[in-house]
Amino acid sequence: MATAISTTYSNVESERANVIRFGVVGYGYWGPNIVRNLSALPGASVASLCDKSLHALRRASQAYPGLKLSSNPSDLIASPLVDAVAIVTPVWTHYELAKDALEHGKHVFVEKPFTSTVKQAEELIELADKYNLKIMVDHTFVFTGAVRKIRELVDEGMLGSLYYYDSTRVNLGLFQHDINVIWDLAPHDLSIMDFVIKARPEAISATGQRHLNGHEDVAFITVYFPERLIAHLNVNWLSPVKVRTTLIGAEKKMLVWNDLDTEQKLKVYDKGVEIRTKEDMYGLMVTYRSGDIWAPRVEEVEALTIELQSFLECITHNKPIINDGVAGLQIVRMLEAASASLAKKGEIVYL
Amino acid sequence: MATAISTTYSNVESERANVIRFGVVGYGYWGPNIVRNLSALPGASVASLCDKSLHALRRASQAYPGLKLSSNPSDLIASPLVDAVAIVTPVWTHYELAKDALEHGKHVFVEKPFTSTVKQAEELIELADKYNLKIMVDHTFVFTGAVRKIRELVDEGMLGSLYYYDSTRVNLGLFQHDINVIWDLAPHDLSIMDFVIKARPEAISATGQRHLNGHEDVAFITVYFPERLIAHLNVNWLSPVKVRTTLIGAEKKMLVWNDLDTEQKLKVYDKGVEIRTKEDMYGLMVTYRSGDIWAPRVEEVEALTIELQSFLECITHNKPIINDGVAGLQIVRMLEAASASLAKKGEIVYL
């Protein structure tokens, strides 16, 4: 019995000959998910974990007894036993850590939002290009079954041209100390929109209010696209209910994505409105169409697993990354514009 | 048998000695509800109904065989058999009809929104004052059990100070031909807010887009109040799903009003966030409270009935009207500001 299992183990080891060895910086809310996934993925290993908090390191050590721990990211980043650095820390630290990692020749997996400024993002992209390294920004949702399916339906033309994208992402907490609710929650929606919508956003208007800790905890963002497509995001840390719902209005079919619905995450409505010119007093006649509803089955694999697998594959085979630095930059550009508009109480900011 | 019933009827007649006799202008979508209620209310009668459409008059005549019909509102308004005029027509006709009615000494019940411009509203208020007549603007929701209950909870201080008011009012159609979705749907929310929130709005930002008939069919409105209270309205004629949900975030308790939930229209959440100053690296500590949910029973009487009863009573006893011309003007002022902001893609407009 014991022999059989040992054998299996040594096989596994030999398969791991060309694994990517990760140094993980940050073991707070999201870090444990990164470590858990990297530990389980065949082509990856966690070589080292770093966090400033003793408490965090202790939690990690209980869950992964053999794991090498440190409280100094520089050592980890400089270590020759590390091929790639996963940065799972607050956004204001991303730029320094990622720069350091790239300059030490490490690939970078970094939490969203990519950086605090457009300038930082551009610099990191340049660095990665220079050293021929990969950057992946953790836009996890882009790897969910639901978002993949939406993209597929849009690409196939099933929905026809898009009219609007209207997302609500509200719940109670978690209040961030260093960023407002836009920088915390909107990157999810902006990266999903960036993935699903082909057209490039043209301008942004944002409004909001701060109530408790000096950062906006309630905010509303309008994004203007070409051809009358409009997007709207409602993000809120102060909601008594958790809502994760996106409506996509379109010409041929309409779609509702409720990420909290375990049975029907996506619903495609055979509903629509048509306007015909008519010789009557109004000149226009509106007709409504209301047909079946279809809830396509959505893959339920953990998105982060797929995402990290994709990162490994893109490194190993030098493939382009969907959610690369450029995608990350695009989101930071929109966040910067939203901040600028927010400061002027909704005045439009062109991208 | 028949005798008994006739007797009852003559009793009813004598009770109706001092009824308010209404002329109703407009028998489209909402008019039938006005006529049905006025016909059934003890202190009211429908003396005459007017509509331009033969088809509408035919429908009315089938439902109310004895009803006096006409296609000319002037006759109805001028008639000595009419004490009050109910104006249930498109908004661009309100001013002329209401002015005519007031100048003929009739009280006015008028559909929301009150008028097309602030100037018109001010003029009508002045006229009513001059002739000592009543104006009621049909802000029906103010008379629903749910809105009454919300007002009560706010007034009692159960919620504590308000943080935000966030309403979503979306569905497929009915497209209006003469106004956009803001003028069509937002008056509901604006009048509810006006009733529930004591503070006066200071500024408005609105964004939106038109897709089909030249009027905005999707729009988002932010309303700024003093003391960091913020309101947001999401109105949409192009949604595959019908949503009628309002979140009220507040200091002590939070509230969700889902007008489509037959069982729990209102839910009061014993949830909240507290920020305390703390001697740690962040300086602030956030704590969350999450307790019971309470769904108070809400009166289910038809709001329009209560509203029209109130109109009768205010006329008969010369009492002030909650939803009078001044309340109507307040809504029109906000609609005008929203239109101005919309034209400038979200630029703030001060009230």
Add this chain to the structure above:
Amino acid sequence: MATAISTTYSNVESERANVIRFGVVGYGYWGPNIVRNLSALPGASVASLCDKSLHALRRASQAYPGLKLSSNPSDLIASPLVDAVAIVTPVWTHYELAKDALEHGKHVFVEKPFTSTVKQAEELIELADKYNLKIMVDHTFVFTGAVRKIRELVDEGMLGSLYYYDSTRVNLGLFQHDINVIWDLAPHDLSIMDFVIKARPEAISATGQRHLNGHEDVAFITVYFPERLIAHLNVNWLSPVKVRTTLIGAEKKMLVWNDLDTEQKLKVYDKGVEIRTKEDMYGLMVTYRSGDIWAPRVEEVEALTIELQSFLECITHNKPIINDGVAGLQIVRMLEAASASLAKKGEIVYL
């Protein structure tokens, strides 16, 4: 103006040359719906209405000022101005009233359940045959869009062979004074099953309990069909929530009908289980299939209108009636069996 309308009216009159004139007995909870529909249907008219309660007659007279009223059903039934009698009274009165009507040469539309006993039902069927008159038992649900659609899906073979039919019909009240919850609520489900399922039931087991007024207010019925099809009904007057849900388990697809869901009354699940013989320790292997969900659009016309139209047409063109006396008898037979089983605390009763 007035002329145009009068013309229309006389046209309508002439069209009504061969209307079926109804005498309606009973104006309690359901009667008003019958009168409203018969008044509006082109091929029908309400010649006379009878109720023992003065209060009921007064309500009728307010809603239909010209309607002929009486408190004696015999006069109505005997009247030469009446072609068909609609019996909307408690079940214990059905037999006498229907018999009287048939013997006076009138067609009969009668509330569910048809009669109190199998014997009564058989006698009425015989009488109708003898005089060549029609009986329709008001199994309204058979005319709803949802039930029609279910029947269609079953007939097309989309679901494959049926495994079970599991219905829950519970709410608070309305307590009946003369019958228990099985006789009150189960006729709905039994008549739907009778319409949807081709196989004939073989046996019944029923359990339940009485808590308040001496009649069972909570009951559970199992119906055995051939080929392992089983049905179960949960009926309850004492539930704090209203539930109207039916699950249909089947070989190829499964179906959920939630009659209270305004958006997705029917959901068809591409779900299933397959058992394969396998050479392992268990001998059998179970595999699960889980695919898309499809919510077909369901007609939303009032079922009672369609049902009464069908009655008129079957009378006029001497066509067979779906929900005729024989269908009514089938339900009464099952109710009798359920009562017998209930009395023996669940002992099986063969049909």
Add this chain to the structure above:
Amino acid sequence: MATAISTTYSNVESERANVIRFGVVGYGYWGPNIVRNLSALPGASVASLCDKSLHALRRASQAYPGLKLSSNPSDLIASPLVDAVAIVTPVWTHYELAKDALEHGKHVFVEKPFTSTVKQAEELIELADKYNLKIMVDHTFVFTGAVRKIRELVDEGMLGSLYYYDSTRVNLGLFQHDINVIWDLAPHDLSIMDFVIKARPEAISATGQRHLNGHEDVAFITVYFPERLIAHLNVNWLSPVKVRTTLIGAEKKMLVWNDLDTEQKLKVYDKGVEIRTKEDMYGLMVTYRSGDIWAPRVEEVEALTIELQSFLECITHNKPIINDGVAGLQIVRMLEAASASLAKKGEIVYL
């Protein structure tokens, strides 16, 4: 850094001086949860794990690298390093394994249902008494926040006397190969009822049908209690939807427990029916009361953790166990009765 962590570890070790060392038999569907909890609980450790399946052992070894594994339960049970045995295997193996464990002086934690027969259960209880050992039957639900709260509300008298307990526990799969759906799913409801309801059940009627693998996959159980309290369980492996809902009808308040509702697991309805004697034609008058709904907050700690903690504490301090062998026997007795009734198609079986 490393030093600090090591220190903590040695502290933890010393605290574990008097831990209960578990041998766990079975690492299939539920076993991993037992191992995870026992590994994390301060007063417990997993000394050894046994499973017949190599694949299962491999999974365990990946998750718990240092864990001692075996494929022979006898060794584990006989080991002097084991204080208590957790039996997480199919029900037909429980008796032999538990007997063996008790005879080796080990405490027993055993999956529900306790045993396959009443006789076996009685024998094990006797053995445990004889050797002064503890048996806990894994009625996990009894340790959930929801069930605890229901028990509290019933005990406090808030609901008044109970009328009925109506549970639906249906979903697709997991088909069991050795037992039918009653033995698989009903133990949950029966153990919850046993905990919540003070009265002792008197008789059982059960119906059902087998469609696929020779075991009933759909079944309905009625349980009669004294004083007109009735319970009903709907258990089904073939449902396209997952339902976990229990209605409790009672005199003063009514309760709905929806275990899948993340926001409002419990709802208490201020609803009721009163019957008064009245001098009218019916003799009885029914009045309905419909008030607020209250959703008490429910503890969300993992029930299995609490349950195992309780097991440790009862062993250490020799306290009585709620879900002991006698509680397990009570459930087996009801399952036996249900099987007997099922075989006779619903005939009542007295307990």
